[in-house]
Amino acid sequence: MEAEMVVFHTDLDNTLIYSYKHDIGKDKCCVEIYQGREISFVTQKTFRLLHKLSEMQQEILIVPTTTRTTEQYERIDLGVGSFKYALVCNGGVLLTEGVVDGTVVRREDEDWYRNSLELIGNSVGELHRALEILDSDRRRSFELRFIRDLFVFTKCEEPEVVVADLKKVLNTRIIDIFNNGTKVYVVPRALNKGKAVDRFRKYIRTDHVIAAGDSEFDISMLETADLGFAPRELAQRYHFSDKVRCLAPEKIYAEAVLENVYGTLFMRRSVQRK
Numbered sequence: 477m478e479a480e481m482v483v484f485h486t487d488l489d490n491t492l493i494y495s496y497k498h499d500i501g502k503d504k505c506c507v508e509i510y511q512g513r514e515i516s517f518v519t520q521k522t523f524r525l526l527h528k529l530s531e532m533q534q535e536i537l538i539v540p541t542t543t544r545t546t547e548q549y550e551r552i553d554l555g556v557g558s559f560k561y562a563l564v565c566n567g568g569v570l571l572t573e574g575v576v577d578g579t580v581v582r583r584e585d586e587d588w589y590r591n592s593l594e595l596i597g598n599s600v601g602e603l604h605r606a607l608e609i610l611d612s613d614r615r616r617s618f619e620l621r622f623i624r625d626l627f628v629f630t631k632c633e634e635p636e637v638v639v640a641d642l643k644k645v646l647n648t649r650i651i652d653i654f655n656n657g658t659k660v661y662v663v664p665r666a667l668n669k670g671k672a673v674d675r676f677r678k679y680i681r682t683d684h685v686i687a688a689g690d691s692e693f694d695i696s697m698l699e700t701a702d703l704g705f706a707p708r709e710l711a712q713r714y715h716f717s718d719k720v721r722c723l724a725p726e727k728i729y730a731e732a733v734l735e736n737v738y739g740t741l742f743m744r745r746s747v748q749r750k
Contacts, residue, residue: 481534482744483682484737485541485563485673485697487689488552492526492540492730493518500728508552516552518730523555525734530556535741539563539676541669543661543693545623546571546584558582561680566663566693567672568592568626570679588675592626592667599664602651603628606642606662613638617658628662635660654692670696686740688733703740705733 486492493507493516494500500519508516518526529536541563542549549564549571558580562571570588574581596603606628610620615638618631632638635655642653642662652663669689677685687694687701695714698704704720707729711722723732 481682482536482684482686482741483676483680484529484536484538485669485676485685485687485701486538486733487669487691487694487697488540488542488544488549489516490690490729491688491694491733492522492554493552494730505555507554510551518554519728522728522730522734525731525738526554526556529734529738529741532741535745536737537561537680537682541567541672541687541689541697550582561676563669563672563676565592565624565626566667567669567675568596568624568667570676588679589624591675595666595671596626596664599650599666602647603662603664606646606651606653609642609645610638610660610662626667627664630660631658632660633658656691656693668696669694670700673697673700684744686737688737690729705736 496515496517500517503520504517505520505523506514507518529538538559539561540549540559543566544564546564546569549562558573560573564571568589569592570585571582572585607620607622610616610628610630613632615633616630617633621629623629635658638660639653639655646653650665652665654661673685673687685701686703687697688705689697690707690710698706698720699717702719706716706720706722708722708725716722721736723729723736
């Protein structure tokens with residue numbers, strides 16, 4: 477990889493794509509269908525900007541970095557071709573693409589996943605305790621999932637209270653417990669997107685990383701990157717370092733992110749030409 481290459485780690489949900497529940501206007505296109513229903517969309521402007529960035533393959537490598545599972549990630553089609561790399565399961569699983577007998581094949585990197593399991597080794601006991609506690613919690617409103625033996629996920633009524641209760645009995649020095657709406661997560665501190673960005677930087681040997689995200693899951697990734705983008709709402713809840721730029725709410729966040737990424741590449745190109 478050339479030294480000038482920029483790696484762009486981007487969250488998906490509410491960073492690039494939006495569920496049908498969000499009003500992003502009528503000028504949009506579907507990027508995810510589940511059980512016959514259109515459930516996720518991008519704006520047409522987001523699509524055009526993604527297409528423009530995807531044509532700059534000598535300058536930028538786009539790496540979707542998401543808490544989604546492999547199966548959930550593979551439902552998404554952004555309409556700009558597939559990505560050579562993707563980090564799913566909160567960075568615990570690396571998907572790579574290669575060509576076998578003339579056919580593009582996506583696979584999971586076994587060494588990456590094995591290393592992820594090793595990284596969270598000291599958290600396994602607490603994860604199983606969380607599973608036991610949540611299994612009998614009457615506030616739980618969804619099945620209990622142990623995602624790839626990496627982290628715990630479910631949905632609950634009174635999610636903030638459930639999170640507070642879990643924090644009283646689980647070791648928060650080695651695991652994080654939080655909610656996103658009704659969704660409740662118990663995640664090893666060693667399994668975060670920031671750690672994944674660091675690991676991928678060594679894996680791909682890049683010298684410059686940009687990141688964008690919108691939630692608590694993304695904070696470590698934004699701070700680990702050389703340049704991060706966050707929505708103002710997140711910045712109001714978390715004090716970011718100077719290398720994280722907060723984007724104003726008057727624009728659709730996905731569009732603002734991609735405009736800023738494109739602008740950053742343009743500036744780098746101008747500097748390199750001098």
